[in-house]
Amino acid sequence: MTTFRLPDLGEGLTESTIVEWQVAEGDTVAWGDVLAQVETAKAVVELPSPHDGRVRKLHVEAGDTVDVGAPIIDFDLGPGDEDPSPDADADADADDEAPAEASAPAGSSADDAVADTDEQDAQDAAEGADGRVSVLVGSVKLGGRERPARSPRTFAQQPFVRDDRGGSPRASRREPVSGLRRRTAEAMVASAFTAPHASCFLQVDVTETTQIVSDLKGGDSAPSFLAMTCRAIVSAAGRSPGVNATYHSEPSEIEYHEAVNLGIAVATDRGLVVASVDDADRLDATELTAAIAQRAAAARDGSIGPEALTGSTLTVSNVGVFGVDGGTPILNPGQSAIIAVGAVRHIPWEHDGQIALRDVCTLTVSFDHRVIDGREASRFLADVGGMLARPGLALARG
Numbered sequence: 001m002t003t004f005r006l007p008d009l010g011e012g013l014t015e016s017t018i019v020e021w022q023v024a025e026g027d028t029v030a031w032g033d034v035l036a037q038v039e040t041a042k043a044v045v046e047l048p049s050p051h052d053g054r055v056r057k058l059h060v061e062a063g064d065t066v067d068v069g070a071p072i073i074d075f076d077l078g079p080g081d082e083d084p085s086p087d088a089d090a091d092a093d094a095d096d097e098a099p100a101e102a103s104a105p106a107g108s109s110a111d112d113a114v115a116d117t118d119e120q121d122a123q124d125a126a127e128g129a130d131g132r133v134s135v136l137v138g139s140v141k142l143g144g145r146e147r148p149a150r151s152p153r154t155f156a157q158q159p160f161v162r163d164d165r166g167g168s169p170r171a172s173r174r175e176p177v178s179g180l181r182r183r184t185a186e187a188m189v190a191s192a193f194t195a196p197h198a199s200c201f202l203q204v205d206v207t208e209t210t211q212i213v214s215d216l217k218g219g220d221s222a223p224s225f226l227a228m229t230c231r232a233i234v235s236a237a238g239r240s241p242g243v244n245a246t247y248h249s250e251p252s253e254i255e256y257h258e259a260v261n262l263g264i265a266v267a268t269d270r271g272l273v274v275a276s277v278d279d280a281d282r283l284d285a286t287e288l289t290a291a292i293a294q295r296a297a298a299a300r301d302g303s304i305g306p307e308a309l310t311g312s313t314l315t316v317s318n319v320g321v322f323g324v325d326g327g328t329p330i331l332n333p334g335q336s337a338i339i340a341v342g343a344v345r346h347i348p349w350e351h352d353g354q355i356a357l358r359d360v361c362t363l364t365v366s367f368d369h370r371v372i373d374g375r376e377a378s379r380f381l382a383d384v385g386g387m388l389a390r391p392g393l394a395l396a397r398g
Contacts (some may be wrong), residue, residue, distance in 0.1 A: 001056055004073045006066050009040055009047075016040050017065045017178040018072070027055045035073065036062075039179035043306055044270075053077040065178050181271040191333045195247070196369040199328045200377050204385040205349055207359040212391060223285035226318050229341050229361075229388060230288050234260045234281040236383035237314055242372040243337035243365070243380050244314045254371055263312030263332055264292055266299040274332055275299050276312035316341060326362040336371040339384070340364040361388070 006016060019037040023029055034046045057074040060066050177185060209228050216222040223231075237244045237260050246255045262280035266273050275295035277283070283291060298304035315332045320343035329338045342362035349358035363385060367377045387394040 002051065002053075002075045002077055003071045004050060004075060005069050006038075006072050008068050009038065009045060013040050013068070015065055015067050018060055018062050019044055019179075020062050021058060022046075023055050023058075023073075025055055025058055029053065029055060029075075039270075043304075043309075044179075044302070051075050051077055063176060063178075179270065180273070184271050187333050188330050191331045194333075195331050197328075197331065197366055198369045198374065198377070199364055199366045200374070200381050201326065202363045202381045202385045204361050204363060204388050205351065205358045206344060206361045206388045207351075209388045209391050210344060210359045221286040222289070224289045224292070225344065226316075226341065227285045227289035227292060228391070229363075229384075230262060230280065230292065230316055231283075231285045232384045232387040232394065233314070233316060233339055234262060235387065235394065236380055238281060239383060240376055240380035242376050243367065245336045245371050246313070246334050247336065247368055247370045257313040259313070261311050261313045263315035263335070264295055265315060265317040265329075266296050268300055273299050273304075273309055274312055274315055275304060275308055276310065278311065315339070320344065320361070326364045328364060329366050331366060331368060336368040337377070337380075338366050340366075 009016065017039040019039045021036050022034045023036070029035070029049045030052050031049055033049045035049050036047045037044055038047045039045075053075040055073060056076050059071045059073060066072060206225075210225060213223060213225050213228060241256045242254075244257050244260050246257070247253075248255060259279050260281040262277045263274040264277060266275055275298070277288065277291045277295060280288060280291070295304070295308060298308070312332065313335060315329075315335060315338040317327070317329045317338060317340045319327050319329075319340050323343055325345070326342040327340045329340050331338050340363070342364070344359050344361045346357055347360050348355050349360055351358055363381060365377055365381050372380075
């Protein structure tokens with residue numbers, strides 16, 4: 001019998017969640033066959049088998065979160081690998097439950113060497129020619145399968161909420177939080193309680209920008225309003241370097257990024273992800289439209305890779321797509337600013353001394369007050385708003 005331990009899937013994470021087993025005890029598998037769908041903080045990936053053999057035991061259930069290096073499956077490898085006796089099974093179970101302090105010293109048994117070999121075999125099964133783990137090929141499912149609910153035994157008793165209208169009380173429902181949603185929750189808590197957040201708001205008459213978008217609509221290179229807004233944001237970031245920066249506590253330093261890698265917040269079935277459009281400051285509005293659409297679609301259908309979910313330096317959250325006017329977003333960890341773009345409203349507005357119906361949008365910037373003060377944040381937001389209000393001036397500025 002050989003024990004297979006959960007390998008590091010190449011993202012430097014300490015744990016993963018077994019979303020769904022693709023095998024059952026007693027199944028025969030070949031090297032490279034998919035054993036399970038495993039969810040990390042960034043994606044759902046397929047875990048390949050490092051052996052030819054028979055599945056003897058599954059140590060964890062679907063929905064369980066497992067530490068890297070923990071045993072997850074036992075294999076019988078063939079005629080030379082005889083099934084252990086029932087007594088041996090009992091001993092193995094006792095060993096699994098024993099505290100770490102009681103384990104045998106390293107080198108006292110061949111089991112450690114076998115476990116190490118198994119983990120390396122798993123890495124080999126998942127490695128590409130460049131030596132990097134590449135289990136993502138054809139297997140990333142950010143939209144993903146629906147995660148099976150944990151067994152009811154996970155929760156001792158469901159609390160009840162009284163129905164004031166009478167009748168029987170209705171049960172509440174709890175769901176385990178794991179994978180991407182758990183990592184997002186942890187990141188948001190860390191950001192909210194580490195970086196001192198502050199926010200500025202600006203309502204902007206964006207009629208001239210929406211007119212340009214309307215005039216170009218239907219053409220081969222029609223930009224979207226969001227892309228025009230992003231173009232204004234990355235342009236203004238070049239004049240306000242503090243919004244494209246990172247605060248480092250140890251040592252106490254501010255890192256200013258030369259490239260503007262624009263993060264686009266995308267809501268998926270698994271939770272919120274931030275897809276990065278690298279070197280966004282070098283793209284025009286048409287190129288930004290295509291890049292944003294491609295990144296958002298890939299995030300939603302699960303084809304996006306982890307490399308596209310890291311490295312952003314400044315984030316945009318398009319809350320207007322949900323029909324709301326604005327919000328105060330929490331900073332993406334490691335960034336000094338995030339901009340929320342609200343819905344465009346056709347409302348009465350003062351224009352050239354008269355009241356007229358105009359297209360108005362609310363912009364919000366949340367910022368790390370360790371890096372940016374109110375003056376710089378206000379100037380940055382006014383800069384963005386000015387370009388959207390008078391896009392012709394932005395063109396003249398270059």
